[in-house]
Amino acid sequence: MTGVAIPSIHYLAILPVLIFFGAALALLVASALVKSKVTINWATATTVAAAAATLVVAFFQWRCVANTGASTTVAHAVVLDGFAVVGTVAIAASVLLTALVAHDWAVRERVAGADFHILALASSAGALLMVQANDLIVIFLGLEIMSIGLYVLVGFDRGRATSSEASLKYFLLGSFASAIFIYGVALIYGATGSTDLSSISYFLGSNVVLRPGLLYAGGALLLIGFAFKVAAVPFHLWSPDVYEGAPTPVTGVMASIVKVGAFAAFLRVLISGLGTQLDTWRPVLWVLVAATCLVGASVGLLQRNVKRLLAYSSINQAGFMLLGVWTGSARGVAGTLFFVLTYAPVVVATFCVVTLVGGAGDDAHAIDHYRGLARRQPWLGNALALMLLSQLGAPLTVGFYAKYTVLAATIDSGGGALALIAILSAAIAAVFYLRWVLWLYADSDGDDAHRRVAVPSSSAFVVAVGVVVVLLFGLWPGPLVTWCQHATLLFLP
Amino acid sequence: MHSSIYLTLLIVVPLVGALAAAVVRNREGWSYLAGVSAATVELVLAVVVAFLYNDHVPGAGTWDFMSRHVLSSPLGLAYDVALDGISVLMVVLTALVLFLALLGARDRRREAAFVGWLLALTSFTMASFLSHDVLEFFIFFELTLVPSYFIITGWGGPASARAALKFFIYTFSGSAFLFIGVLYLGFLHQHEVGGPLTFSYQALYSTTMSHGTAVWLFLAFAVAFAVKSPIFPFHTWSPITYAEAPTAGSVELSALLAKLGTYGLLRFAVGLFPLALPSLRPLLLTLAVISILYGSLVACATPDLKRLVAYSSLAQMGFITLGIVTGSKIAMVGAVLLMFNHGVITAGFFLIIGFLERQRGSYTIKDLSGLQGPAPVYAALFTVVMLASIGLPGLSGFVSEYLILIGTFGTHAWWGVVATFGVLAAAAYLLWAYQRVFQGRAGGANAEVTDATASQRWVMVPVVVLIVVLGVFPKPVLDRISPSVQQLIEHVAPSGVNR
Numbered sequence: 001m002t003g004v005a006i007p008s009i010h011y012l013a014i015l016p017v018l019i020f021f022g023a024a025l026a027l028l029v030a031s032a033l034v035k036s037k038v039t040i041n042w043a044t045a046t047t048v049a050a051a052a053a054t055l056v057v058a059f060f061q062w063r064c065v066a067n068t069g070a071s072t073t074v075a076h077a078v079v080l081d082g083f084a085v086v087g088t089v090a091i092a093a094s095v096l097l098t099a100l101v102a103h104d105w106a107v108r109e110r111v112a113g114a115d116f117h118i119l120a121l122a123s124s125a126g127a128l129l130m131v132q133a134n135d136l137i138v139i140f141l142g143l144e145i146m147s148i149g150l151y152v153l154v155g156f157d158r159g160r161a162t163s164s165e166a167s168l169k170y171f172l173l174g175s176f177a178s179a180i181f182i183y184g185v186a187l188i189y190g191a192t193g194s195t196d197l198s199s200i201s202y203f204l205g206s207n208v209v210l211r212p213g214l215l216y217a218g219g220a221l222l223l224i225g226f227a228f229k230v231a232a233v234p235f236h237l238w239s240p241d242v243y244e245g246a247p248t249p250v251t252g253v254m255a256s257i258v259k260v261g262a263f264a265a266f267l268r269v270l271i272s273g274l275g276t277q278l279d280t281w282r283p284v285l286w287v288l289v290a291a292t293c294l295v296g297a298s299v300g301l302l303q304r305n306v307k308r309l310l311a312y313s314s315i316n317q318a319g320f321m322l323l324g325v326w327t328g329s330a331r332g333v334a335g336t337l338f339f340v341l342t343y344a345p346v347v348v349a350t351f352c353v354v355t356l357v358g359g360a361g362d363d364a365h366a367i368d369h370y371r372g373l374a375r376r377q378p379w380l381g382n383a384l385a386l387m388l389l390s391q392l393g394a395p396l397t398v399g400f401y402a403k404y405t406v407l408a409a410t411i412d413s414g415g416g417a418l419a420l421i422a423i424l425s426a427a428i429a430a431v432f433y434l435r436w437v438l439w440l441y442a443d444s445d446g447d448d449a450h451r452r453v454a455v456p457s458s459s460a461f462v463v464a465v466g467v468v469v470v471l472l473f474g475l476w477p478g479p480l481v482t483w484c485q486h487a488t489l490l491f492l493p
Numbered sequence: 494m495h496s497s498i499y500l501t502l503l504i505v506v507p508l509v510g511a512l513a514a515a516v517v518r519n520r521e522g523w524s525y526l527a528g529v530s531a532a533t534v535e536l537v538l539a540v541v542v543a544f545l546y547n548d549h550v551p552g553a554g555t556w557d558f559m560s561r562h563v564l565s566s567p568l569g570l571a572y573d574v575a576l577d578g579i580s581v582l583m584v585v586l587t588a589l590v591l592f593l594a595l596l597g598a599r600d601r602r603r604e605a606a607f608v609g610w611l612l613a614l615t616s617f618t619m620a621s622f623l624s625h626d627v628l629e630f631f632i633f634f635e636l637t638l639v640p641s642y643f644i645i646t647g648w649g650g651p652a653s654a655r656a657a658l659k660f661f662i663y664t665f666s667g668s669a670f671l672f673i674g675v676l677y678l679g680f681l682h683q684h685e686v687g688g689p690l691t692f693s694y695q696a697l698y699s700t701t702m703s704h705g706t707a708v709w710l711f712l713a714f715a716v717a718f719a720v721k722s723p724i725f726p727f728h729t730w731s732p733i734t735y736a737e738a739p740t741a742g743s744v745e746l747s748a749l750l751a752k753l754g755t756y757g758l759l760r761f762a763v764g765l766f767p768l769a770l771p772s773l774r775p776l777l778l779t780l781a782v783i784s785i786l787y788g789s790l791v792a793c794a795t796p797d798l799k800r801l802v803a804y805s806s807l808a809q810m811g812f813i814t815l816g817i818v819t820g821s822k823i824a825m826v827g828a829v830l831l832m833f834n835h836g837v838i839t840a841g842f843f844l845i846i847g848f849l850e851r852q853r854g855s856y857t858i859k860d861l862s863g864l865q866g867p868a869p870v871y872a873a874l875f876t877v878v879m880l881a882s883i884g885l886p887g888l889s890g891f892v893s894e895y896l897i898l899i900g901t902f903g904t905h906a907w908w909g910v911v912a913t914f915g916v917l918a919a920a921a922y923l924l925w926a927y928q929r930v931f932q933g934r935a936g937g938a939n940a941e942v943t944d945a946t947a948s949q950r951w952v953m954v955p956v957v958v959l960i961v962v963l964g965v966f967p968k969p970v971l972d973r974i975s976p977s978v979q980q981l982i983e984h985v986a987p988s989g990v991n992r
Contacts, residue, residue, distance in 0.1 A: 407672070407673075408568075411673065419673050423669040424666060426665075426669070427662060427665045427669055431662060435658070477565060478566075478567075478568065478570065
């Protein structure tokens with residue numbers, strides 16, 4: 001029988017993506033078939049179960065990688081290595097937490113049905129694909145799957161004009177960025193004859209590119225595409241508006257899952273694929289890192305809306321994550337991996353508190369609403385303060401070690417000046433974190449009982465997880481750091 | 494060698510106290526009791542450690558109580574404590590200052606939190622002084638910011654939020670340089686000798702580096718320490734912060750946290766990069782002398798008592814820096830002794846100012862006058878502390894300043910001459926302040942000031958005793974400091990630190 005040769009498939013490798021798509025499809029079909037609408041409880045349960053199952057799968061994937069080494073499958077398009085497993089864990093954990101946050105939000109906002117969770121699952125499946133992709137086309141697929149789900153999620157709050165506006169903005173700019181990205185893929189294909197990262201790396205390693213214009217142009221376009229997704233300066237302008245307009249749980253998704261997926265793919269493309277061109281893209285990235293750190297920190301000072309503030313905060317944090325990319329070294333990859341792995345749950349928990357304080361209608365996001373929160377509700381307020389201190393990088397919180405790992409890698413690669421710029425930007429960012437913390441402990445002005453924030457149990461759980469992550473790995477970072485260092489990329493130059 | 498369990502206890506006891514204070518927070522006064530108990534245990538422990546300390550441990554030089562546990566090899570993270578003749582003094586000071594701050598500056602608003610933060614601050618400061626690992630030192634050094642920030646904002650004056658933010662940002666930015674320096678040094682050492690990343694003081698102590706590298710690293714470290722101390726021109730955060738902080742906060746900041754800066758300069762900047770000292774010495778001497786003169790001059794003109802002590806502290810930090818960088822052994826011993834003495838003296842100052850402020854609601858000099866009539870004990874206590882600060886022979890301040898100055902005269906005579914003017918100026922601004930506040934006629938609210946209560950007198954007893962005892966019989970303390978300073982000097986001597 002002649003036909004298309006089916007490439008061999010290692011199902012364990014793609015199981016996380018299958019689980020997420022499967023769960024999304026199951027919910028979709030169930031909503032269509034079940035006479036009464038699928039309740040939000042079922043949708044949340046399915047999402048949580050899918051995420052938990054993925055965490056279990058990740059455990060077996062890790063054992064497989066540890067025993068037999070990293071491998072590629074589906075015609076080298078998907079890779080199973082330690083790096084992918086850690087990325088999968090970060091995404092699955094964030095999805096689990098986000099589902100719980102979104103559940104309470106949906107109950108409060110009377111959002112019925114499973115639509116939200118279906119979109120979130122599909123979108124996260126795209127992020128999972130990006131983490132594992134070893135082919136520019138597959139990365140693009142992951143990017144698009146992730147983005148299309150998000151475009152809808154951002155505009156999910158149909159009653160609020162800012163939500164639709166944010167959605168449109170994100171869609172227009174995002175699709176533009178996707179177009180730039182795919183054009184970059186085409187140019188790279190033209191220059192190297194392949195879209196497969198290992199082939200690109202092999203080609204560039206064994207040939208001298210005499211006229212590298214095409215390659216450089218393609219690399220630059222890819223860089224822009226990624227820089228847009230991680231909101232690196234100067235491609236960050238969409239992020240404050242979209243963060244502000246999107247329903248708060250979705251903002252959490254953008255700050256966690258999207259960042260993990262985009263950074264994983266970013267690292268893989270630049271280091272696995274274009275690692276031989278290190279000296280070419282590093283100066284460009286240097287400027288990008290410095291600008292991202294400084295702009296994020298200094299413009300954040302002007303914000304009075306906490307969602308916008310967190311947008312700039314996450315731009316600043318993205319600058320730190322980019323530091324690890326800049327190094328192009330194994331230590332840097334481990335640093336960025338540790339950073340996104342610990343940042344994701346903490347930022348989801350932070351947005352969980354913001355969701356709670358936002359109140360019905362999801363619009364109480366001025367910083368004034370936090371006045372005296374820690375006095376009225378000590379647990380909630382102190383938890384938020386702790387998570388902000390972690391993002392600031394205070395010692396004994398996980399944020400300190402996150403910054404430590406990337407800065408150490410940067411200095412090891414000879415980037416002392418860049419490290420100094422980054423850490424001074426953290427000192428600037430400290431102003432807005434501390435101002436917010438101070439607000440939490442200010443004496444509140446009367447009418448306290450009125451302003452108490454309801455804390456449903458699943459949200460309380462998410463906040464507790466955030467606190468545990470901050471403190472546990474802040475006091476005892478060793479094992480997690482070691483794990484990230486073992487989770488090396490396949491095809492590290 | 495003694496077991497390191499003592500040092501671990503010194504770090505843990507305050508934390509346990511803080512936890513206990515939090516647990517019993519709903520019972521009136523109990524958290525204060527927990528705090529005072531922890532402080533007492535801490536003080537006893539510190540004194541025991543000071544007596545046990547053995548300055549000649551075979552194989553470890555003057556380091557005692559040593560122990561090292563690597564926590565995470567890829568991070569280079571380790572728990573590594575040790576004590577030498579320089580840190581032993583700081584340990585006693587830390588425990589003493591906590592004790593004084595708790596007893597002399599009790600604040601009943603949200604008492605559990607107040608006590609908890611004070612104890613946490615003590616634990617972190619203690620850990621910084623005991624760290625025998627540069628990264629560990631950095632972590633605790635940085636960590637002291639968090640409790641300080643909350644103490645200043647939570648219990649401070651009307652502009653405390655701004656003051657605390659300024660303090661935090663200044664120190665945090667200064668630490669940025671230190672952080673980069675620490676990491677750079679660690680990798681330098683790793684690339685030189687191979688093996689896992691380590692920040693052990695013992696290992697980094699003998700890293701070889703070029704002169705240029707040493708200068709840059711020294712500067713990176715020195716910036717952080719100069720901000721913390723503070724040294725001119727990095728001092729601008731300190732007057733407003735000392736003034737806006739609650740009494741306990743001012744005591745902790747000036748008596749203790751300032752010493753983290755000078756201690757770091759001596760131990761880490763000078764100790765690790767001796768190569769840089771000869772070429773940076775003119776700069777450091779200049780800054781030290783400017784701090785002395787500028788601090789003294791501004792202190793003459795300042796309108797309130799807290800700022801006056803803040804600027805006087807700036808001058809004293811200048812003296813300490815002078816003693817550290819001249820490279821003479823006598824001056825260095827004097828500098829270490831002054832760190833301790835200045836801690837006791839400023840703690841005394843801020844406590845008395847706190848007592849007055851509590852009664853009068855103000856610490857502006859213009860609002861106070863003639864207080865020695867209604868409150869002779871306050872006046873007497875202030876006099877003792879003031880005379881010690883001026884450097885009257887027979888009181889503690891004299892011994893340390895004298896050692897620093899004769900050491901400086903031996904190596905850098907002209908700098909010593911200029912610095913001596915600082916001593917004169919101190920007499921001027923302090924006596925003038927005393928005149929305005931305590932002498933003359935007490936009218937209005939000033940006449941109604943009641944004198945020191947029994948508990949206030951008891952709190953001041955250790956301050957006065959230490960001032961007098963260290964003034965007439967400093968030998969036991971000097972004997973503890975000298976071997977460690979000698980060891981440090983011998984380490985840095987080949988690089989031409991001594992002239």
